[in-house]
Amino acid sequence: MIWRMLAKTIGEQQFFNTVRNQIQSGNMTLAKLRTEFSAQKDFLDYAFSQPTDMNLLAGLPQTSGGETKVALRNLGSIPATVNVLATTDRGEKLTVQATIPAKSFGEAVFRTASKVVRAEVDPEKFYPQVDFSDDIAPRDFNESDAILVIKRAFDKKDYATAEKSARSAVQATPNFDEARMWLGRAFLAQGKTQEAEKEFRAVLDAKLPAAQSIAWATVGLGEIALRANQPTQAANFFNDAIRAEGEAGAVFNARVGRNNSKVAPAIDESVRAFFQQVDKAATSGRKAELDALILPGEMIRFSTGIGGQAQQWQTTLLQVDRLDESNVLAEVALNIRMLNKEPESGTAIFQLSRVGGAWKLSGVEMFEVR
Helix, strand or coil: CHHHHHHHHHCHHHHHHHHHHHHHHCCCCHHHHHHHCHHHHHHHHHHHHCCCCCCEEECCCEEECCEEEEEEEECCCCCEEEEEEEEECCCCEEEEEEEECCCEEEEEEECCCCCEEEEEECCCCCCCCCCCHHHEECCCCCCCCHHHHHHHHHHCCCHHHHHHHHHHHHHHCCCCHHHHHHHHHHHHHCCCHHHHHHHHHHHHHCCCCCHHHHHHHHHHHHHHHHHCCCHHHHHHHHHHHHHCCCCHHHHHHHHHHHHHCCCCCCCCHHHHHHHHHHHHHHCCCCHHHHHCCECCCCCHHHHHHHCCCEEEEEEEEEEEEEEECCEEEEEEEEEEEECCCCCEEEEEEEEEEEECCEEEEEEEEEEEEC
């Protein structure tokens, strides 16, 4: 990144000629290479030795006399040579280059008869910055975190506003897979299934989407398949979402959706038999019996909280997801009653590990029992 920025500043030919000469000398080191670019010492010292303090800002486009000017500001300690992108009311994209001195101001001038409605400094995000939200004018969001803005509206069930904010984020950064995922979810929440499916598939087709984006997009496709009365396809999508190992909310929704699909699960009978043992051990009043079913050193609090306390412990195995040959995740429905407490029920997800040919409880992934 640093060398790319240097090459942009001094010109690629000069940069590569210097590097080539150092390589041919057979004695190239970082220190010697930095010495060869002594004229750029301030920049290299900043890039290698100082924390990033750059923040580039774009002002509102100002039109006068057949041209539009955009004021620019650089709060960083080094000058920035950047592209400035203007969007006109006709959808045209215009680009000019500008150099903004360190801790100073600059200007981009667009000679066009069209009205410039949006300006963005450094649209390629060539320079690292402490805040990218003010690169655009007028700003799409008043806060630096676009996802926070989208999610806040979504959580309030203001799906139209969430859609508007997500659409703006995607238009500004088409490869922003998380914003696109939220756009799909906002569409789906409003019943716009075709638009939602398009966005979800775009997330999955992206070059490197985040795990949570993959999980939520796949959950969305599963929900669309359920609405279209395609339970088998829906269950397959939900299985994919669970395997994506995204955030807990996506996995939870995938599990709920899979159960709602009513597709008969493939249950490992050895896992079912193991939980029958757990049920007996939990209500036996003998903690040692329960400990014998738990991987040594694991789930200590779980064992202590149940041993001698469970008056009722009934497990119904719902799903089994195989992680590898020796580990599975078991989704179960629990009906329990602890000493001096009211009956409780809910869903839990346990991890089981095969040790010495027998299953052992090795972890609790989720315990939603109330």
